Amino acid sequence: MTTTTRSEFDQGIALARRPGEPGLYDGELDAGWQIGGGVNGGLLLAVAGHALSLELGEHGEHADPVSISGYYLSAARPGPATVRTEPVRQGRSLSTGTASLSQGGEERLRVLATYGDLAGAEDDVRTTARPPQLPPPEECIGMEHAPKALIKQAALLERFDLRLDPSTVGWAVGQPSGNGRIQGWFRLADGREPDPLMLLLVADALPPVTFDLGMPGWAPTIELTVHLRARPVPGWLRVSHATRNLAGGYFEEDAEVWDESGRLVAQSRQLARAPRPQ
Amino acid sequence: MTTTTRSEFDQGIALARRPGEPGLYDGELDAGWQIGGGVNGGLLLAVAGHALSLELGEHGEHADPVSISGYYLSAARPGPATVRTEPVRQGRSLSTGTASLSQGGEERLRVLATYGDLAGAEDDVRTTARPPQLPPPEECIGMEHAPKALIKQAALLERFDLRLDPSTVGWAVGQPSGNGRIQGWFRLADGREPDPLMLLLVADALPPVTFDLGMPGWAPTIELTVHLRARPVPGWLRVSHATRNLAGGYFEEDAEVWDESGRLVAQSRQLARAPRPQ
Incomplete structure (x- = not known):
């Protein structure tokens, strides 16, 4: 290799x-x-x-x-x-x-x-985007609390140190918020620091936002585009996934990834098939 | 042909x-x-x-x-x-x-x-997205009021019947809002009704949102992805363009296109180069 x-x-x-x-x-x-x-x-x-x-x-x-x-x-x-x-x-x-x-x-x-x-990116930043407001990682929900059925279907969760905002995990106990938003802290379990290629993984790392709409089941991605907006610094990433339009059997999922310096390092959108009723 | x-x-x-x-x-x-x-x-x-x-x-x-x-x-x-x-x-x-x-x-x-x-799209719609709130077309700003310098650089505006929301055209008189948003009504000047291919044009039809950040000049598109979410019905389209993150010499531009029935028919995002200072 x-x-x-x-x-x-x-x-x-x-x-x-x-x-x-x-x-x-x-x-x-x-x-x-x-x-x-x-x-x-x-x-x-x-x-x-x-x-x-x-x-x-x-x-x-x-x-x-x-x-x-x-x-x-x-x-x-x-x-x-x-x-x-x-x-x-x-x-x-x-x-x-x-x-x-x-x-x-x-x-x-x-x-x-x-x-x-991306190292040559200009420093001019005029952004109205704000990072998701999250409780500190130690007050968020780690995957050790995830439903066993979820972990069984998602081996990769064991490679993530994912701490979800408690206000966006009601779906795990049968109480989805209906807002279509899941957010939390992300880092790799083995401590590997973020870089642009790792951000491609992060853009599709959280559970599908359809969980938060009360639609369990997997949501196959049709298309995923990621814009890399800066090189991430080492440390935790803040990630939000949200959808605004589930219609005609498809939904979009917008992700934002922020690094520990507070910079928006990646924006992504995917079009996915809505989960089939179970 | x-x-x-x-x-x-x-x-x-x-x-x-x-x-x-x-x-x-x-x-x-x-x-x-x-x-x-x-x-x-x-x-x-x-x-x-x-x-x-x-x-x-x-x-x-x-x-x-x-x-x-x-x-x-x-x-x-x-x-x-x-x-x-x-x-x-x-x-x-x-x-x-x-x-x-x-x-x-x-x-x-x-x-x-x-x-x-798209004609076979399922009718299940669970959307939290709302169409942009616009004054009626006759109270919006037609391109006959656009600065001459703009029209000269943008021949295609004569093929559009574009009526911009007065609250998002301050840039045309030297008073950009700084919000990074431009929105308005759109139809083709010759009355050709919308269809999916026409929505690809509409996704990149409004002036760059950087005008509203006080940055005149053209903003070359690097990448543009459009998701078509439904077939549009005949009539006016409502279009919004917005950016949340201008950084490192690039910005994203998110567009939404709504048809006259109030359905979100297209969502797009582009990555563009920020205009060079003039």
């Missing part, structure tokens, strides 16, 4: 260049990233995003995703996966490329993305 | 299949859709989206964009353009494909999108 470290996340997105096949990478989807029967969509986006980072960052400084869109085609399973990347345009400050993640010849995820250098 | 009608928009997105070259279409970008020196990004998305509609709708019922992401690579100019489409996956309820819009061999726009049948 060209990239290995000891953190679970770095192992999860590790890729080896296939010798003699430019742009082709081999990886392994670990069973520990499963949720609801498939491998988590945020982890898949981070795997494909990692391949593009290696590809677009190779001849320049464009190793950070700035905007990345993933279209989910079929459920990924634990086991080997390949990522084929293709550059689209190499620019001065931004480069664009595509990636296709497949297993056994079946495509799981197609990605289109633009990369740049 | 395989598709021609008399409306300016239908002429603008008209495409002819290139004989003997499956998936390849020829079109013509009209000078009337220019803004700030290039052809409007929403119109380009509608042209590429039209090609995918012809391609993915051909063998099934998947003629409506459900989620479409455009990555803008270089400024488009009036003149001939080609769109090359490629199917990615044909599913039961959704199909995915890519499109590439080029001029003279230079790629302008790469698109990744999933199509389906």
Whole structure:
């Protein structure tokens, strides 16, 4: 493998260049990233995003995703996966490329993305966005209190140190708020610090907001776009997920990720299929 | 041309299949859709989206964009353009494909999108989103009152019947509100009624929200994703554009489009480059 470290996340997105096949990478989807029967969509986006980072960052400084869109085609399973990347345009400050993640010849995820250098981001910040107001992590609800049925379906929760705002976890005890919002503190259980690729995982890490609408069941992602707005500093991340429009069998889920310095580091939106009535 | 009608928009997105070259279409970008020196990004998305509609709708019922992401690579100019489409996956309820819009061999726009049948959308609507509160169209500000310098840079405004909420047009007289929000009523000047492809234009039709932050100048789109949430009924559309985070030289612009029945028919987000100080 060209990239290995000891953190679970770095192992999860590790890729080896296939010798003699430019742009082709081999990886392994670990069973520990499963949720609801498939491998988590945020982890898949981070795997494909990692391949593009290696590809677009190779001849320049464009190793950070700035905007990345993933279209989910079929459920990924634990086991080997390949990522084929293709550059689209190499620019001065931004480069664009595509990636296709497949297993056994079946495509799981197609990605289109633009990369740049987030370290070079200008300091001008004029934002009206405010981080979610959360009780301190020690007063939030850790996953050790999650319903057993949820943990069983979501192996990946054991890799997260996720502390949900008590005001947004009524669904876990049969009392969803109906607001369509879940928020909390996030870090990886093994202490691996956040970086742009890890934010791709975080954008799809919280339970579906439909839980808070009283709709249990998994909500398959159709499309997920993440905008990376700054490099995160080490420490806790604050994450909010919310939906405003469940209609016609689909809903959007907007996520915001804030770092410990109080900066909005990622904004994402996904379109997902509403859970089927159970 | 395989598709021609008399409306300016239908002429603008008209495409002819290139004989003997499956998936390849020829079109013509009209000078009337220019803004700030290039052809409007929403119109380009509608042209590429039209090609995918012809391609993915051909063998099934998947003629409506459900989620479409455009990555803008270089400024488009009036003149001939080609769109090359490629199917990615044909599913039961959704199909995915890519499109590439080029001029003279230079790629302008790469698109990744999933199509389906919006007419078959389920009626279950649980939305907390509310349409923007606007004075009636006759009490809003038409483009005949726009600054001459704006009209000169934005030929396409003459094709719109755009009536902006007076509370969000202070920027036109040197008094931007600083809220980062512009909203108003929209319809096409020639009366062409809305449909899903037209909503792709509408998602990028209002002046950049940075005008309302006191930053004149054009804001090139990096990426624009539109989620189509329902088929619009005929009549006026209500459109809001807003940003919450201008930082590091970029800002996001969230648009919502509501139809005359009061339904949220499209949600979009774009990442754009902040205007350079003038």
